Amino acid sequence: MKKSTMKPLSLMLVAMMALLLVLSGCGSKNNNGEGGASASASASPSASETASPSPSASESASPSASASASASESAAAPADGKGKKIGMVTDLGGVNDKSFNQQAWEALEKIGKDTGAEPKYLESKKDSDYIPFLTKFVKDGYDLTWGIGFLFAEAATTVAKANPESKLALIDTTPTEALPNVESVLFKENEGSYLVGVVAGLTTKTNKIGFVGGMELPVIKKFEAGFKAGVAAVNPNAKVDVNYVGDFSKPDQGKLAAATMYDGGADIIFHAAGGSGNGVFNEAKDRFKAGKKVWVIGVDKDQSIEFGNDVTLTSMVKKVDEAVYRVSNDLLAGNFHGGQTVELGLSEGGVGLPVENPNVSKEILDKVEEYKNKIISGEIKVPTE
Numbered sequence: 355m356k357k358s359t360m361k362p363l364s365l366m367l368v369a370m371m372a373l374l375l376v377l378s379g380c381g382s383k384n385n386n387g388e389g390g391a392s393a394s395a396s397a398s399p400s401a402s403e404t405a406s407p408s409p410s411a412s413e414s415a416s417p418s419a420s421a422s423a424s425a426s427e428s429a430a431a432p433a434d435g436k437g438k439k440i441g442m443v444t445d446l447g448g449v450n451d452k453s454f455n456q457q458a459w460e461a462l463e464k465i466g467k468d469t470g471a472e473p474k475y476l477e478s479k480k481d482s483d484y485i486p487f488l489t490k491f492v493k494d495g496y497d498l499t500w501g502i503g504f505l506f507a508e509a510a511t512t513v514a515k516a517n518p519e520s521k522l523a524l525i526d527t528t529p530t531e532a533l534p535n536v537e538s539v540l541f542k543e544n545e546g547s548y549l550v551g552v553v554a555g556l557t558t559k560t561n562k563i564g565f566v567g568g569m570e571l572p573v574i575k576k577f578e579a580g581f582k583a584g585v586a587a588v589n590p591n592a593k594v595d596v597n598y599v600g601d602f603s604k605p606d607q608g609k610l611a612a613a614t615m616y617d618g619g620a621d622i623i624f625h626a627a628g629g630s631g632n633g634v635f636n637e638a639k640d641r642f643k644a645g646k647k648v649w650v651i652g653v654d655k656d657q658s659i660e661f662g663n664d665v666t667l668t669s670m671v672k673k674v675d676e677a678v679y680r681v682s683n684d685l686l687a688g689n690f691h692g693g694q695t696v697e698l699g700l701s702e703g704g705v706g707l708p709v710e711n712p713n714v715s716k717e718i719l720d721k722v723e724e725y726k727n728k729i730i731s732g733e734i735k736v737p738t739e
Contacts, residue, residue: 440496443491569600603628
C-alpha cells in the first residue's frame with residue numbers, strides 16, 4: 355500500500371477531540387445491525403453473509419451511569435438525519451469485539467437515536483467481503499459508508515473510484531491514492547500505548563510483561579512500539595514478551611498466548627488484538643478465580659466496564675466512537691470533508707487512559723501525566739515501530 359500524504363487536520367474535529375472527555379462507549383445494542391437494506395443487483399453478499407445479528411445484551415458492554423459523557427453530548431448539536439442512511443463494514447474482529455468495531459457501531463447507534471438517521475452494519479467474515487459489502491451500501495444509496503480498520507485501504511480505494519458520487523469514511527487507514535470522496539481518521543496509538551507502558555513498568559512485580567497483538571500490521575506495531583518504549587522509560591529492568599496470534603477474532607488463541615506468558619512469570623499483559631484479546635481477559639479471570647492475581651491492560655475502550663476491575667489494570671482508550679460520531683454528524687449537516695485525513699493523538703485528546711483508574715496509584719498517575727506532557731511538548735518522540 356502506498357503511504358498517503360497527511361492532509362492538514364480538520365480544525366473542527368481537532369478542537370472537539372481536544373475538549374472531549376474519555377469515552378468508554380455508550381448505547382445498548384438493538385436489531386438495526388442485521389445487514390442493511392435490500393440486496394443490490396450488482397454486488398449483493400449472500401443471505402448468510404449479510405445476516406449479522408445484533409449482539410445480545412449479555413455480550414454488549416454496559417457502561418455505568420457514572421461513565422463519561424457521550425460524544426454527542428460534547429460535540430456539536432446533532433444534525434437532522436431523517437431519511438439519511440449510514441452503513442458500516444466491520445473488519446474481521448466482528449461488531450461485538452468489545453473493542454474497536456463495537457465502539458464504531460455504538461457511535462452509529464447513537465447517531466440514529468440523536469438524528470433520526472438509519473444506521474446498519476455488515477460484519478466481515480473474510481477479507482474478500484470488504485469490496486462487496488462496501489459496494490452494497492453504496493449501491494443501496496447510503497449517504498455515508500464506513501470501513502473500520504487498517505485492512506480497508508485497497509477495498510475502499512477500489513469502491514470509491516468506481517463510485518465517485520459516493521461518500522466513504524475510514525478509520526485507521528487512508529485510500530491508496532488521494533480521493534475527494536473519502537475522509538480518513540488516524541490515531542497516534544503509539545502515544546497512548548507509551549502511557550500504559552509507564553503504568554505497566556511501574557506496576558509490575560516480576561519485571562516480566564506481555565504484549566499480545568492481533569495481526570502484525572503497521573497500526574498494531576505502533577501499539578507495541580509505544581508500549582515497549584513506555585515500559586523501558588520507567589523500568590529498564592523489565593522485559594516485554596511479544597506474541598502475535600495472527601487474527602482479530604480468535605479468543606482461544608489470545609487465551610493460549612496469555613496462558614503461556616503468565617506461566618512464564620508475566621504479571622501484566624497489554625493486548626491490541628480485538629476479539630482475540632477477549633481471550634487474554636478470560637485467562638486472567640480464570641487465574642483470579644483460582645487465587646492468582648494477574649493484570650490485563652485493555653485497548654480502545656475502557657475494558658474494565660466489560661471485564662471488571664479484578665483483572666483490568668487500565669486501558670489504552672482510543673476514541674474511535676467520538677471520531678465516527680463527529681464525521682457522521684458532519685456529513686448529515688452537509689459538512690463532509692472528503693479528501694482530508696485527520697490524525698489524533700495525546701494533544702488532540704484522541705488517545706489516553708480512562709477517566710477512572712482505580713487500580714493505578716496516584717503516584718503512578720502523576721508520573722503518567724508527567725510523561726504525557728513531555729510527549730505533547732515534543733520532548734519525547736514516541737517510536738512507531
